[in-house]
Every structure is written in C-alpha cells, then in structure tokens.
Amino acid sequence: MRVILRNQGKEVELAGRRRVKDLLRELGLFPEAVLVIRGKELLTSDQVVGEEETIEVRPVVSGGAR
Amino acid sequence: MKCIKCRGPAVLELRRHNAAFCAEDFLAFFRKQTVETIRKWKMFTREEPVLVAVSGGKDSLALWDVLLLEGYDATGLYLDLGIYDYSKASRARCEAFAAERGAKLHVVAVADEMGASIPEVKELTRRPTCSACGLSKRYLTNRVALEQGFPVVATGHNLDDEAATLLGSVLHWAPEALARQSPVLPASHPGFVRRVKPFFRISERETAAYAFLRGIDYIVEECPFSRGATSLVYKEVLNRLEEHSPGAKAAFFTTFLQRARPAFERLEEVELRDCARCGQPTTAEVCAFCRLAERVKRAGGDRTGTPVRSEAETDPSELRGLGAAERALP
Numbered sequence: 001m002r003v004i005l006r007n008q009g010k011e012v013e014l015a016g017r018r019r020v021k022d023l024l025r026e027l028g029l030f031p032e033a034v035l036v037i038r039g040k041e042l043l044t045s046d047q048v049v050g051e052e053e054t055i056e057v058r059p060v061v062s063g064g065a066r
Numbered sequence: 067m068k069c070i071k072c073r074g075p076a077v078l079e080l081r082r083h084n085a086a087f088c089a090e091d092f093l094a095f096f097r098k099q100t101v102e103t104i105r106k107w108k109m110f111t112r113e114e115p116v117l118v119a120v121s122g123g124k125d126s127l128a129l130w131d132v133l134l135l136e137g138y139d140a141t142g143l144y145l146d147l148g149i150y151d152y153s154k155a156s157r158a159r160c161e162a163f164a165a166e167r168g169a170k171l172h173v174v175a176v177a178d179e180m181g182a183s184i185p186e187v188k189e190l191t192r193r194p195t196c197s198a199c200g201l202s203k204r205y206l207t208n209r210v211a212l213e214q215g216f217p218v219v220a221t222g223h224n225l226d227d228e229a230a231t232l233l234g235s236v237l238h239w240a241p242e243a244l245a246r247q248s249p250v251l252p253a254s255h256p257g258f259v260r261r262v263k264p265f266f267r268i269s270e271r272e273t274a275a276y277a278f279l280r281g282i283d284y285i286v287e288e289c290p291f292s293r294g295a296t297s298l299v300y301k302e303v304l305n306r307l308e309e310h311s312p313g314a315k316a317a318f319f320t321t322f323l324q325r326a327r328p329a330f331e332r333l334e335e336v337e338l339r340d341c342a343r344c345g346q347p348t349t350a351e352v353c354a355f356c357r358l359a360e361r362v363k364r365a366g367g368d369r370t371g372t373p374v375r376s377e378a379e380t381d382p383s384e385l386r387g388l389g390a391a392e393r394a395l396p
C-alpha cells in the first residue's frame with residue numbers, strides 16, 4: 001500500500017494489508033493526532049487497508065502560539 | 067465499527083465519548099455540541115452580530131460553517147499576517163469559503179496597522195515572531211470588532227489548544243495567564259469586546275474530521291513559524307496521556323475551569339486605563355501593540371498606509387471605521 005504522510009512531504013510503500021490501528025503504531029503516530037483518509041472517506045482504527053490501496057495520513061495538530 | 071445512532075458503518079471513533087459515528091450523525095452531533103456550548107456558556111445569541119476570526123485553517127472555517135448553518139449572524143475577519151505563500155494560500159481559502167456561501171469577510175493586513183508584516187517584526191524589533199503575532203491578533207480582532215460594531219469575537223480554539231495553553235501556564239505557574247484563560251472573556255471594559263471559544267470542548271481531531279466531511283477546503287499546511295513550537299510538544303504530551311486514558315485532556319481543562327480558575331481570578335484584579343496613543347484599554351500608559359508599532363517605526367520599518375488591505379464581499383463603507391484607528395498609530 002502507498003501511505004501519503006501529509007505535511008511531511010513523504011510517502012511510504014508498505015507490503016501487505018493492515019488494520020489502520022496497526023499501521024499507525026508502525027508509523028509511530030498517535031491516533032488522536034491524525035485522520036486516515038481513503039479517497040473521500042475517513043477510516044476507523046479497525047478498518048483494513050488493502051495492499052493495492054493508497055491512503056493519506058493527515059495531521060490534525062495545528063501549531064504555534066495562536 | 068458501527069454508528070451508535072443508526073448502526074450503519076462508522077467513519078469516526080471518539081474514544082473519550084465511548085462512541086463512533088457515521089458521517090451524517092457525526093456532523094449533527096458536532097453541530098449540536100457547538101450550539102449547546104454557545105448557549106450554556108452564554109457566548110452570544112442569534113440576534114447578535116458575531117465576528118469570527120478566520121485563519122483559513124480547519125478550526126476557524128469549521129466554526130464559521132457551523133455558525134452560518136445554525137443561523138447565527140457571523141461575519142469573518144481575516145488578518146493578513148504577510149507570511150509569504152502561507153498567508154496568500156490561507157487568505158485564498160477564506161475568500162473562497164466566503165464567496166461560496168455569500169458570507170461577509172473583512173480582510174485587514176497587519177502591515178497596514180503595525181507598520182511591518184509579521185516576519186519583518188522580529189528583524190526590526192527582535193520580539194519573537196509568534197509573540198508579536200499573538201499580540202497583533204488579539205489587539206486587531208478586538209479593535210476591528212469595536213470599530214465595526216460587533217459585541218463579540220469568536221475564535222476557533224479547540225480543546226487541544228486550550229489544554230496545551232493550560233499545560234504551558236501550569237508548567238510556569240503563570241497566575242495572570244491562569245486567571246485569563248476562559249472559554250468566555252466578558253467585555254470587562256468599554257474598550258474590550260467579549261471573546262469566546264465555542265469549540266473549547268471539541269478536540270482537534272473532531273474539528274478536522276468535521277471540516278473534511280463537510281468538504282471545506284482548508285489549509286492543511288502549517289505556518290512556517292510553527293515548526294518546533296513548544297505548544298506542539300505540549301500537545302504531543304497530552305495526546306500521549308489521552309492515548310493512555312481517553313478523556314484526560316477534557317478532564318484536565320474542565321476541572322481547571324471548575325476548581326482552579328476561580329482562585330486565580332480573585333488574585334488578578336488589574337486596573338485598566340486608556341492607551342495614550344490608540345485609546346484601547348491597557349495596564350500601561352501606552353499599550354503593547356502601540357509600543358511594538360513604535361519600535362517598528364524607530365527601526366525604519368513603517369509601512370502603514372501602504373495599500374495592502376483589501377475587502378472581499380465587503381462594502382467599503384463598512385471598513386471606514388478602520389481609518390480612525392490607523393491615524394491614531396504613531
């Protein structure tokens with residue numbers, strides 16, 4: 001699968017299918033800090049991403065002293 | 067995972083509520099929570115004009131969206147900070163959002179009011195960028211609201227923002243900051259308008275999900291000056307806590323409001339007077355914004371009066387009030 005890490009300007013290719021929850025753990029990301037997006041949908045932590053799919057991991061944490 | 071309302075497939079899990087929602091039920095839940103917060107905390111009514119400070123990011127555009135959908139009289143205010151491409155892109159988002167909905171948007175350039183854009187301020191005065199930026203935003207949103215006749219300014223600060231700010235204040239035991247941090251700051255002086263944060267009970271992940279599911283084209287990229295900000299470390303620490311015990315962030319902030327803030331508030335009775343230059347309330351003779359503008363001027367950076375400001379969907383007569391305050395600048 002292809003994982004687009006938004007705002008890091010990075011993409012990673014991973015072999016095999018995975019649950020969203022496991023994928024985030026592997027990438028070292030907190031589920032609270034991101035949205036996992038496939039096309040026009042949001043994925044929950046128990047959903048499985050297939051080998052051939054592309055997803056976007058989008059950070060939700062905005063920074064700076066606002 | 068199933069939606070707790072309709073048992074259809076869920077798109078978002080909210081562990082601290084022990085719930086999951088489909089898109090439609092989440093959007094309804096989100097709107098309802100916002101409206102309830104506004105009502106319970108007496109932030110504003112549907113009869114009062116509200117000025118929404120919009121940055122082009124997910125929180126402020128989500129807030130403006132909810133307010134318009136729920137029938138509030140909400141006008142946007144975009145402050146152009148002059149931060150290169152980031153400001154251009156975020157401003158374009160706000161203008162497109164307003165145009166799509168036929169909503170009113172005021173655009174004010176910080177450079178017009180302070181004499182320099184946010185990136186220039188540090189070079190000219192050595193004041194840290196985010197500190198000058200924060201000061202300018204607080205000052206200008208208030209002044210524009212006063213001049214345009216808005217009794218209240220609403221900002222998109224969410225639960226994560228509030229919890230991170232609180233953590234920072236606690237780590238430094240900063241009594242003034244602890245006394246001031248509140249979802250509603252009443253207009254404690256004729257020179258202040260009310261400031262409210264209708265999203266203070268809603269997490270950042272929820273506002274992002276709302277903006278995404280509503281198809282709002284917000285700016286995902288971050289301000290270049292936010293890199294390495296301490297507040298991001300605080301947010302990470304809090305998310306680690308949240309991961310371990312869902313609800314920890316909300317409990318940290320709400321118990322502060324209930325148990326601790328009243329004690330700090332009693333300590334902080336300050337005397338306010340009018341700024342000798344602009345007339346805004348301040349504890350000093352000249353307010354912090356005017357002092358900074360003066361330093362900018364002394365450093366040779368005065369650009370006030372350059373035509374950087376523009377109005378989208380705005381009747382020029384509505385911005386006339388800004389001129390008076392501009393003239394009051396040194």
Ligand code: SF4
Pocket residue numbers: 063064065066184195196197199200289290291292
């Ligand atoms: S990161 Fe700093 S400079 Fe950028 S918008 Fe936020 S406060 Fe302003």
Ligand SMILES: [Zn+2]
Pocket residue numbers: 069070071072073074087088089090091
């Ligand atoms: Zn549902």
Ligand SMILES: [Zn+2]
Pocket residue numbers: 341342343344345346352353354355356357
């Ligand atoms: Zn002043």
